[in-house]
Amino acid sequence: MAVVYTLLVLYLAVFVAGFILLVMGAIHFNFSNIEIPPGVNQPVKLRIIHIILITRSVVGKILENIGICSQLSFARYVQDRSTLGVDPKLFIEDLCFDKVPVRIYQPKVPFASQRRGVMFFHGGGWVFGSLETHEKLCRSIAKGSESVVVSVGYRLAPEHKYPAAYEDCLNATIHFMKNLEHYGVDPAHVIVCGDSAGGNLAAAVSQTLTTRSDLPKLRAQILIYPGLQALDFNLPSYQQNRAVPLLFREHAAFYALQYLNGHALHMEEVLEGSHIPIDMKLNYSKWLSPDNIPEKFKVRGYKPQVLLDCTTEVYEEVQRFCEPNMCPLLAEDAVVHQLPESFILTCEYDVLRDDGLLYKKRLEDNGVRVTWYHLEDGFHGILNLNGFCGFSFPSGKRGLDSVVNFLKGL
Structure with a gap:
């Protein structure tokens, strides 16, 4: 039981570390490859939105590479999750x-x-x-x-x-x-x-x-x-x-x-x-x-x-x-x-x-x-x-x- 618990902790740690690296990579890409003109109101908010989109794209690519689903399918799935109700x-x-x-x-x-x-x-x-x-x-x-x-x-x-x-x-x-x-x-x-x-x-x-x-x-x-x-x-x-x-x-x-x-x-x-x-x-x-x-x-x-x-x-x-x-x-x-x-x-x-x-x-x-x-x-x-x-x-x-x-x- 202790071995299983240890493995789960290790898997979780690897996952968290991978996610952190993914977000850091998205942030680096954001600052290296995009331009926010001075005239844009609330530029930080726009950067955050773009980081979210880049992260979604990278996650989709990873899922595609390991054979779970295509990057396109994942992006569409995430986009369509919002429901507003009656x-x-x-x-x-x-x-x-x-x-x-x-x-x-x-x-x-x-x-x-x-x-x-x-x-x-x-x-x-x-x-x-x-x-x-x-x-x-x-x-x-x-x-x-x-x-x-x-x-x-x-x-x-x-x-x-x-x-x-x-x-x-x-x-x-x-x-x-x-x-x-x-x-x-x-x-x-x-x-x-x-x-x-x-x-x-x-x-x-x-x-x-x-x-x-x-x-x-x-x-x-x-x-x-x-x-x-x-x-x-x-x-x-x-x-x-x-x-x-x-x-x-x-x-x-x-x-x-x-x-x-x-x-x-x-x-x-x-x-x-x-x-x-x-x-x-x-x-x-x-x-x-x-x-x-x-x-x-x-x-x-x-x-x-x-x-x-x-x-x-x-x-x-x-x-x-x-x-x-x-x-x-x-x-x-x-x-x-x-x-x-x-x-x-x-x-x-x-x-x-x-x-x-x-x-x-x-x-x-x-x-x-x-x-x-x-x-x-x-x-x-x-x-x-x-x-x-x-x-x-x-x-x-x-x-x-x-x-x-x-x-x-x-």
Whole structure:
């Protein structure tokens, strides 16, 4: 018995020592490989969040190496553990819309007439995220704006490549729009909304629905720090914020490739810009150019990039990056000018900032009304941290309030 007890103590000691080394390694990586700009409010809190994420990633890798589960599965499992329970102000129901899992949030407060309906597509780089990870955000939007919110649990990459996520979001939206009366939603007040990769999906769905005469017209689209293109990862915001949590430049390219092809081959070419032929880049430069970004967003540093050509082999692998359903910034003017009133939220310390700025200009140039809200001290993913274990940021609350206020004004 004493021998067993001694072995257990030794195993526990080894485990504790290993965990301490793991955390110390995560802390070292944090201070060695990330940048927290001076303008970020509560920088220590952001470092702690990043350390937690790095620790989770390392634990997942260890579990993968010893054959317990994949790193990806572990990360998703940890993300999906949060449960909020019953909300006294909302009816919450899990259903399927055209075989796509959805979660519906309906306010219990009596409403004088039909409500707004919000289709919400979660972020997570098309690889992570779920109905659970954005549960609190969806509840806040539903209660704050007194709208019916439908969160869509679309299929994730790399298991399900493009256009799976887009098709799920589109099909769920069409199903909802054909059954609005069942949820007490006004057909003239349907909105698509999403954050990060979800913003990409919301923009793509909105563009597709401009051609549907058999469905109600969308009232608005809400794009929260959206990723809208994968042709240029050297825009000013990508250079300035390349190592700012919670989304690094390399991660943005990695997720786009995972969504497109189910793997991240040719990531080096994508990052340096040698994955698209020069003549195509020049063709898209009227929409996708640093020249279209206001100079005040370049003062933190920007080095113009030399145009690089690509090989046929690489282009064949990534050519679908040029499809608007994948990269909505590249849609033709004939589509863009039909888009509904738009809300775009950007964060100063976010690699995707300039995607939002460029789309804002495209919309305005085509006569689309745009409400733009910029978080000067914000970073990618900040809205989803509201109420998260004490890790909220004031600018995240302001961003959420801006979304709710926009909805209430429709």
